[in-house]
Amino acid sequence: MKTGSMNKLASKASKASTRIRTPRDRRGVRSDKPITIPNQGIRYNDPTVCDSCGAMYTRKSWRKDHPVTHSMLEQVEWAKCPACRQKSQEIAYGRVVIRGEFPAGRLTAIQRRIRNVESRATHTQPENSVVSMDKVDGGLDVLTTSQQLAHRIVNELKKAFGGRAIYRWSDADGALYARWSG
Ligand SMILES: [Zn+2]
Numbered sequence: 587m588k589t590g591s592m593n594k595l596a597s598k599a600s601k602a603s604t605r606i607r608t609p610r611d612r613r614g615v616r617s618d619k620p621i622t623i624p625n626q627g628i629r630y631n632d633p634t635v636c637d638s639c640g641a642m643y644t645r646k647s648w649r650k651d652h653p654v655t656h657s658m659l660e661q662v663e664w665a666k667c668p669a670c671r672q673k674s675q676e677i678a679y680g681r682v683v684i685r686g687e688f689p690a691g692r693l694t695a696i697q698r699r700i701r702n703v704e705s706r707a708t709h710t711q712p713e714n715s716v717v718s719m720d721k722v723d724g725g726l727d728v729l730t731t732s733q734q735l736a737h738r739i740v741n742e743l744k745k746a747f748g749g750r751a752i753y754r755w756s757d758a759d760g761a762l763y764a765r766w767s768g
Contacts, residue, residue: 628668633658636667638674641712643667648712669708669715669731678717678729679761680736685725686749686768693726696743696768700728703742707735733762740764 633644635654642652648667672678684696700719707714717729730736740751749768756763 628671630665631663633661634663634665634667635659636670636712637664638666638670639712641667641669650709650712667712669713672731673715673717676717676729678731679759680730680733681761681763682728682730682736682739683725683763683765684728684743684768685765688725688768692747692768693721696726696747699742699746700726700739703739704735707738733760736762736764740766743768 630643632646633642635642636648639650641648641650642654642662644652648669666674686692688696697719700716704714704716714732714735715730716735717731718727719729720727728736728739730739737753740753743749743766744751747768749766752765754763755761
């Protein structure tokens with residue numbers, strides 16, 4: 587995700603932390619975990635290295651595949667990248683709700699897929715990551731740091747296992763709610 591769109595989202599949602607509304611989401615799931623968005627954009631010096639995950643910010647983007655040299659590390663700033671900040675504050679822009687009557691082992695396969703999608707996404711854009719993945723009755727609840735990653739996860743699950751996907755934007759904070767039923 588570009589920083590610009592993140593700032594826009596952040597300012598759009600700055601009024602209050604909010605809950606994603608999930609009217610169709612029943613079956614006693616933990617879908618009411620609040621989703622909050624930071625109310626201000628963060629400014630990073632170029633270069634900055636994330637002290638949690640090692641991603642480097644330079645030329646306006648965070649990446650994990652920048653070559654790191656000794657002299658570069660002499661002059662970097664250390665800070666938390668947006669993904670690690672979000673993770674530490676349990677902030678999410680995407681919620682993936684996974685439900686179904688799964689055969690044995692399927693849930694594990696689904697979790698593995700999700701981690702695969704995440705690691706591919708994180709390689710070039712560390713700001714794409716999974717904040718949490720919780721086993722709940724009937725499936726999994728996944729929070730992601732970007733709408734894009736929520737979409738990619740559902741897309742991948744649909745490709746791998748079929749099923750049905752429903753997407754909805756939250757009016758309140760621009761978060762993406764994605765539900766996949768397998
Ligand atoms: Zn980080």
